[in-house]
Amino acid sequence: MSEDKQTIENTETVDQLPEEETPVDAPENAHAERIAALEAELATAKQDVLYAHADTQNVRRRLEKELADTRAYAATNFARDMLSVADNLSRALATIDQLSADVRADDKFKALVTGLEATGRELESVFGRNSISKIESVGQPLDPNKHQAMMETPSADVAPGTILVEMQPGYMIKDRLLRAAMVGVAKTPD
Template sequence: MTDNSNDTPREDEPETAQDAAAENEVEVVATSESEEAQVENFPDGEVAASPLEAAEQQIADLKDQLLRAMAETQNLRRRSTREKEDATKYSIANFARDMLNVGDNMRRAIDAAPEGSGEGDDAMASLVQGIEMTERELLATMHRHGIKAVEPMGEKFDHNLHQAMFEVPDAEHTPGTVVQVIQAGYVIGERLLRPAMVGVSKAGEVAPSEGDSEAGDQVNTSA
């Protein structure tokens, strides 16, 4: 009896060349579809960056962050230095402002002394001289600490440094010129410690002519 079992192909027999080619074609199609899917994930036809390009971009980002951090650190250092200098320079501002009143009283005492009051009176002369010396020493000490007097006489009025108390008709000076100083002003460093109290000139009054006087006597009754 003949055995026909060899006529039926076995499942574990090697696949034919045609089957292998079909499988390769399927793999190629799958790879192509995968690449197309990757391209579709990036709009406008952009393609995913290579690892080298990604690393270069990361380096550029880190370098930018480093430069920004260095700039911020430098600005912080400068600001800290400036604040420290300002704290040292202006820490005595309140004390200096109070001492200005002492200097003002000394100047008032000197101005109140009658002219020639020291002649024949050694005690009065010594007193006035002592007050003047104390005033000079006080001003010199304040100057060493950056406190300087504002000299506004004859200058254009500056609202940053001066405080106008009144206006004076004056035809000799340009309107807005300081023509009188009531109280001296002071600055400490670049800051105003006390404004100078001043009188400011305004346009002088012109005497009216006879024609202007007659015209001025007429009353407008058209209203």
């Protein structure tokens, strides 16, 4: 029992000893600084990951839009080339309308006219299926996004800037301009 008593006394003695100032604070400060530095690096890394994620989403959206536009407007060059065919067919049909009744009464000529008119209707149908539409111009105000003014004609009947004549029709493919209409515009009389 003397040993137990001595151990208890030694323990009390140790507990009662004044605390020595040891350089324990220095490693704790270094440890705290290291933790702060690591937390700052972690915050920076998190921010970088967020920016990278946002950038990836933006790229994905941009590519999806480009793909949708490519699908929607893939036929633009072909459609633009077909406009000259439509123009020539329209000129042929307009010329037929100007011919005399005697010429139009001929049975052979009637078959030709019927064929040309059917071709014109089919071309308009194909344009419609592919979202290609003619721009309505005459009587409308000049829209520089859809019309190209080729001449100005003095007119007191309509407001200046109103389209009086269409020399070449314009076309849209969906919501984009395929070809601007060439038009004559009213101006204030001198």
